[in-house]
Amino acid sequence: MYVAVKGGAKAIDAAHRLLAKKRRGPKGIPGLSLSQIASQLALSVARVMAEGSLYAPRLAALAVKQAMGDLVEAAFLLRAARGAYPSFGRSLPLDTSEMRLSRRISATWKDLPGGQKLGPTFDYTHRLLEHSLADDGEGRIPAPGPAALSVPGAGFAPDSDTPARPDSPLGRAGKSQGMPRAASILLSEGILEQGEEGGGEPGDITRETQGFPMGRDMRLQTLGRADEGFLLSLAYSTQRGFGSTHPFVNELRIGKAEVSFVPAELGFPVVVGEIELTECETVNQFMGGPGGPMFTRGYGLVFGNNERKALAMALVERALRAEELGEPLKGPAQDQEFVLAHGDNVEASGFVGHLKLPHYVDFQSELGLLRDIRKNRSNTKREGEEERLSFRPLEGAGGTGPPAGKTRGGPSPAERDGGDLP
Amino acid sequence: MSGNFAYLDEDSKRLVRRALLKAVSVPGYQVPFSGKEMPMPYGWGTGGIQVTASVIGPSDTLKVIDQGSGDTTNAVSIQKFFKKTAGVRITDRASEATIIQTRHRVPETPLSEGQIMVYQVPIPEPLRFLEPREGECLQLHANAEYGILYVKLYEDITRHGEIASSYDYPAMVNGRHAMSPSPIPRFDNPKLHRSKALHLFGAGREKRVYAVPPHTSVLSLDFDDHPFKAAPNPRACELCGSTESFLDEVVTGDRGERIFACSDTDYCEGRRRLTGKTLRKEA
Structure with missing residues (x-):
């Protein structure tokens, strides 16, 4: 076949040229620098790193630029780059209780050791378009005034640059940052389930094939790089009753954690850098246990500043434990295979998108088959309607089918057949 | 790369x-x-x-x-x-x-x-x-x-x-x-x-x-009384004349005109090289 097919090579080259031109846009407008993207579109960069499964702000900014702002495409670019890097080992487990926090809130405790720190958040902004951003390109930073100061008694630190109040009512002598996890309060009282003691090395979804049911280590890894929108909607579905978990945000924290690595030739840990993380722990409905009823927990941890995803992840993570906790299965968010096999947007956008590739051959096969079936049917009918007659006696004789002439809606067999005739 | x-x-x-x-x-x-x-x-x-x-x-x-x-x-x-x-x-x-x-x-x-x-x-x-x-x-x-x-x-x-x-x-x-x-x-x-x-x-x-x-x-997979049929094409390729190949249907005009030609272009070209003729001019 020729007309539609020949010239594939030329077409691809032309498409690549057009794309490069389109990406750059009008020459009169200055091009974006990676540092502009990394600093001013930081949340895009964070999302791309999380879903691309590689902590690399500069490469993620490059991906955002190359993908013309399509974040799913950018995540794919980063993921493909990741696939080409050799793995030289594992870091030590991160200690998120030692993070340098830019934000830390709890929805369960009015005040808690380390205090609350609102940090830079959209949460209480009025969603009004800020036209000053358009006018001078810079926007204005509100001057600190009485309204911007701490809420008395609410335990909020006034300014993101100062550490949260170490002298808060429940405060204790913390380490340098003094921000133990909120969960420790309930744990010490014994009314919150202990986390699983991680026995041995965790698995690695990038190097091992995953089967179902999947262990919690692999589940968390899979959720950590799953599509934000997919997790958000699943989390929402649990709130609307499709597998409810009655969550409370015990703690949400954003900050930078040190990454340590033990090089084989040294034998002791070396800090290789720090990465920004968002961590969310929920406290969920209680259940009976050996030591009496206690709260359960959900956990979310994501690269970069992305609290929407961390929170959604915690909800879905908890919902996926339904079977383990003996809860009734009521929603898709509780179904491991449904959630974990379909949340990766690199896989999903690839497979959905591949429908754009030519399917001439399978379509031709379907076309031929459908024409044959229709031809055979109309032949059969003209030859004495054997097809329908052969089914009639069965209905009457068996007595289990619907009474003749009383079908429940839908077209009668005769109508259906008639509809097929040319 | x-x-x-x-x-x-x-x-x-x-x-x-x-x-x-x-x-x-x-x-x-x-x-x-x-x-x-x-x-x-x-x-x-x-x-x-x-x-x-x-x-x-x-x-x-x-x-x-x-x-x-x-x-x-x-x-x-x-x-x-x-x-x-x-x-x-x-x-x-x-x-x-x-x-x-x-x-x-x-x-x-x-x-x-x-x-x-x-x-x-x-x-x-x-x-x-x-x-x-x-x-x-x-x-x-x-x-x-x-x-x-x-x-x-x-x-x-x-x-x-x-x-x-x-x-x-x-x-x-x-x-x-x-x-x-x-x-x-x-x-x-x-x-x-x-x-x-x-x-x-x-x-x-x-x-x-x-x-x-x-x-x-x-x-x-099939049944004894419904054996598998490979669905042979009843037509011949309009370029090389093969009756044994899988054919693509190509719409060639605005009024639904169409021709059938081999889907396997290498096979089709090979046959035409061999016989030295094309039954119909390529577009």
Whole structure:
């Protein structure tokens, strides 16, 4: 076949040229620098790193630029780059209780050791378009005034640059940052389930094939790089009753954690850098246990500043434990295979998108088959309607089918057949 | 792009080869492997590309087919990839290729000993649309419990008078494992039966490989009273006159005019070279 097919090579080259031109846009407008993207579109960069499964702000900014702002495409670019890097080992487990926090809130405790720190958040902004951003390109930073100061008694630190109040009512002598996890309060009282003691090395979804049911280590890894929108909607579905978990945000924290690595030739840990993380722990409905009823927990941890995803992840993570906790299965968010096999947007956008590739051959096969079936049917009918007659006696004789002439809606067999005739 | 021969590093290739060896040892059985992200999207042949990258060597000659042709956009893109990363010779002729990576077709030219066919597979599980759960499917395969496949075929016959699967038609391999031949038209299924070539199937997104070794029995599922039909085309190719090839239907005019021509362009051109004539002028 020729007309539609020949010239594939030329077409691809032309498409690549057009794309490069389109990406750059009008020459009169200055091009974006990676540092502009990394600093001013930081949340895009964070999302791309999380879903691309590689902590690399500069490469993620490059991906955002190359993908013309399509974040799913950018995540794919980063993921493909990741696939080409050799793995030289594992870091030590991160200690998120030692993070340098830019934000830390709890929805369960009015005040808690380390205090609350609102940090830079959209949460209480009025969603009004800020036209000053358009006018001078810079926007204005509100001057600190009485309204911007701490809420008395609410335990909020006034300014993101100062550490949260170490002298808060429940405060204790913390380490340098003094921000133990909120969960420790309930744990010490014994009314919150202990986390699983991680026995041995965790698995690695990038190097091992995953089967179902999947262990919690692999589940968390899979959720950590799953599509934000997919997790958000699943989390929402649990709130609307499709597998409810009655969550409370015990703690949400954003900050930078040190990454340590033990090089084989040294034998002791070396800090290789720090990465920004968002961590969310929920406290969920209680259940009976050996030591009496206690709260359960959900956990979310994501690269970069992305609290929407961390929170959604915690909800879905908890919902996926339904079977383990003996809860009734009521929603898709509780179904491991449904959630974990379909949340990766690199896989999903690839497979959905591949429908754009030519399917001439399978379509031709379907076309031929459908024409044959229709031809055979109309032949059969003209030859004495054997097809329908052969089914009639069965209905009457068996007595289990619907009474003749009383079908429940839908077209009668005769109508259906008639509809097929040319 | 990485500097490795055929893109993948040797460790990754070894993992794929190990899975392939197992696949060849248990014909039709789907072997999990730890697939890697490739620099093209899932659904664009990443499984086939990883398989090809793992078995190709510098002296190989590669043919890439998509929809029967080497000049469709994605076939061109995959050829370019291996030209760039492996520097191998690329051919359009099935008879000259040592490795043929394909999407949706098996060449009309009979395959010979020593050739390797590599298929791009979207859904490796022949039971998937009848049973979406992986664990259930594994159990059904383990027990060779393929009743649901036959029930589906039976329902087709009662509803339509014949089996309504025209592509990706399931086949029994070596009398043991039901297998998806990938979305090739059922016209191509018989070409797999006792084929002289080695057939390797790669599903990148689903992270499975499977294989049909040379001279293995591959029988399309059917019933004694409803034997498998390969749906031969009643027409002849309007370019080369072949009555034995799978034909594409090409709409050539605004009023629905159409012609039928070989989907396998290499086969069609070969026949025309041989007879020295084209029955109809190419557009």
